[in-house]
Amino acid sequence: MRARSHSEVVSLNEAHALLGLTGPAESEALTAAFRAAVKAAHPSAAGGDAERFRKVIAAWRLIQERDRPLALAAPTVRPPSPPVVTIGPMDALNGGHVAVRLAGRTLDVRLPKGVRSGEHLRLRGAGDGGTDVYLPVLVRAADGLTVMGDDLHMSWPVTPRLIEDGGRLEIETHAGPRSAWIVAGLEPPVRLRLLGLGLPARGGRPAGHLFVTLIPSADAPSAAEDLLIRFTRVWTPDRLAA
Template structure:
């Protein structure tokens, strides 16, 4: 398997904090999202960004990855597993979990490098995972589910122990909830799937609420506008009040995760100045400069 530099993929330093890594991920995920980007190779870049974020957002995974990276590997270089392989279902550095990703979103299409490091290759029954066989009994694994699947409910398909299984996911399933599949574990035991939410390029979760950062132009924030906003149930129109500032939060009631009661979607405004593309747009910026003068920060 070939080494991947996840910090380079996200464009951050190895010393980057959690907030910086999250910001870089959201920026790149928006840029290369297949539904938005027209750039060549955008889908592959989107998958690479998702994989890098999945590795670095979790402290255990990041520690394990940093331990391997400290050995001086370069991107594309063949990785030599530590003595005895990556451990019996623990991954490199003793990360004690197996993971199964289902339901689309950020959880699909990870590389052999990621799977070998973090144990997913074993959960899928893939080759090359040098783990010790487990005794019969309950098998525990984490099931990363896309927010869209959490919102709608339904069935997701997973691969584990060389088998393909369809797992019914209840609408509004909570993180930490365990889905039990009788007789589907190793040696005929039960398979216990602990639910976690897969990272999403557009949304964050706060309890039952969904957080979304919405880019708006300066004139939309200043004058007010009606803009299209993505939600887990599809796009909706949102009225941005005049004289809004960056960081203002607007609420879409009932657009969060299902529950009792349903959560809301919180839209946080992010005021961005688009780069002028021609003479007319440059002149428009010059007119704004002349109209507001140099003391606009004081105001």
Template sequence: MEFKDYYQTLGVEPTAGEAELKTAYRRLARKYHPDVSKEPGAEERFKAISEAYEVLRDPEKRAAYDQLRARGYRPGEEFRPPPDFGGFDGQGFRFEGDFGSGFSDFFESLFGGRGFRGRGPAPPGDTRAKLAIPLELAHAGGRQRIEVDGRTLDVTVPAGIGQGQVIRLAGQGRGGGSLLLEVHYRPHADFEVDGRNILYTLPLAPWEAALGATVSVPTLGGPVDLKVPPGSDTGRKLRLRGRGLPGRAGQPAGDQIVELEVHVPSARSEEQKALYRRMAEAFSFDPRKG
């Protein structure tokens, strides 16, 4: 298998912070999402971008990857995990695999636990695995098909299932035990998750922020109209109640938290530059005061 440079995939420097990683991922994910992109190889590029972000956004995974990368591996060169690299699972046990993630063998060799258990039959008892699901499936519930040891299984995913919760499939593990699937959310191009809340950044034009506007906002349940109050600024957060992940076991449904982000258009024509000059004259505004 080939060594992957996740920083190169996202087009960022190894010193990139959380905000820079998030911006790079969102920009590339929107560009190459297979539902909207018509570029050749968009689906594979989208998978590579998602895999890179999955590693670099997690401090523990990123630290383990950085230690490996510091050994001088180059993108595309033949790679085998060195004997002194013990893998990573983040939970105190190694998983048999990572079903439904679509991540590469390189990712699996480092973070999925494959290749570190040694040869020979697995001991009897429960078998643990990770099940990566899209946020839309976590929201609506449904079925996801996985391949386990050459068998095809249909897994029922309940609506509102949380990150880290376990789905037990009795009798489907090795040796007749149960198959325990720990749920993980795939990275999403638009949303992030905070408990049961969904986080979304809404780009706004300056006039929408200044004058107020009604803007269509995507949610996991479909688009809704959001009223942006006049005089809003970057960083302001608005709440769409009940638009997060559904409640389970007595827990209420989460909300969608919409953070506003004002984007200033570039002045390219003389007419646009003149408009900015008139604004400067009309407003006695200094953003550095106060």
């Protein structure tokens, strides 16, 4: 029978004891225990000893080979992840309904106004055994709008001269036309904030704002053309007849 060397560790129980553990441990706790044990056993440390130092290292290697792979093994069957409810900014603004495919069924899910990315929609009794299912929400950019937190972002073309000289402009937003003034001499990119035109307040979240980035464009209507467009919109034959 072969005699074991001074540095050999024959069992996991002995290996755990050398590291100051009573049994298997999670990765971080195991690493911390090894570092503390090997530091205390180092020959240069007070009370350290070369033989114990070698045993601590042998214990660590044994646990690495036999214990950790079992402790960290992933389950062979993972439960399916719930589908992500992907919507556009207008859905987040106005709420409504969206069709969601879940476990072979198509469900009509109600969207509340002001739902944000990262929130979850609760489907009562839709899971196995009548359990509730929580579906994560993702609001993607669409219709020229991007959602960031509580706020909406869009861009709007303007003439370079308007940015240089300043003046009044009209912006077509999701809530209808809005007027704004810009001062002369601003350095691009120029961004305007239209208060209260972001996502509506919901729960503890405040109402957001609409941020409009002005994009210099030679094709954008001039101030005079913009005024004519607005005049034409107001004084249409239908409105005159009314």
